[in-house]
Amino acid sequence: MSTPETPNLHGVFRFVARLHTLSKRGMRAALANEPKCRYGMLQHLYNLIEQHGYDGAIYVSDIARYMHQPMPAVSRGLRAMEQDGHITRETDPNDRRKTLVRITPEGERARSANEQAMNAYFARIMARLTPEELAQANAVKDALLAAIEAENESMAQPTRKGEPPHDQNI
Numbered sequence: 649m650s651t652p653e654t655p656n657l658h659g660v661f662r663f664v665a666r667l668h669t670l671s672k673r674g675m676r677a678a679l680a681n682e683p684k685c686r687y688g689m690l691q692h693l694y695n696l697i698e699q700h701g702y703d704g705a706i707y708v709s710d711i712a713r714y715m716h717q718p719m720p721a722v723s724r725g726l727r728a729m730e731q732d733g734h735i736t737r738e739t740d741p742n743d744r745r746k747t748l749v750r751i752t753p754e755g756e757r758a759r760s761a762n763e764q765a766m767n768a769y770f771a772r773i774m775a776r777l778t779p780e781e782l783a784q785a786n787a788v789k790d791a792l793l794a795a796i797e798a799e800n801e802s803m804a805q806p807t808r809k810g811e812p813p814h815d816q817n818i
Contacts, residue, residue, distance in 0.1 A: 682761045690734055693729070
């Protein structure tokens with residue numbers, strides 16, 4: 649039973665699940681007429697290149713480090729985007745042991761078109777809210793994220809070297 653001090657977790661989880669399901673459905677519809685691409689992966693790669701790249705490219709090892717993913721998983725994702733023609737991988741001319749990743753012009757066109765469609769979709773959603781509702785939503789979002797970050801930090805316990813974190817399957 650919930651009280652004002654302990655919110656109904658079922659309701660919170662249901663809200664998050666519905667938000668996820670409905671927004672995913674809407675995003676899929678918004679992207680239906682756009683160039684096919686692995687938008688999430690391509691956008692993430694674009695952001696990594698913008699933030700940490702060198703001359704429009706980034707090392708595969710840096711992608712794995714910044715994404716906190718093992719190299720085989722990163723390589724699989726890169727291979728799929730390469731097969732789609734959205735990225736190229738090339739050996740670094742200064743260090744032949746390293747591989748650079750670049751987004752191709754075709755990949756950039758697909759990413760940009762998908763980004764514009766997503767921005768338009770979420771702008772239409774925001775236009776359905778009053779300024780007061782937007783302010784309330786932002787205040788609640790910011791407060792909830794801050795509370796989650798504070799709680800997670802208070803619970804953070806260093807793991808032993810080589811030991812996976814307990815939340816691997818969440």
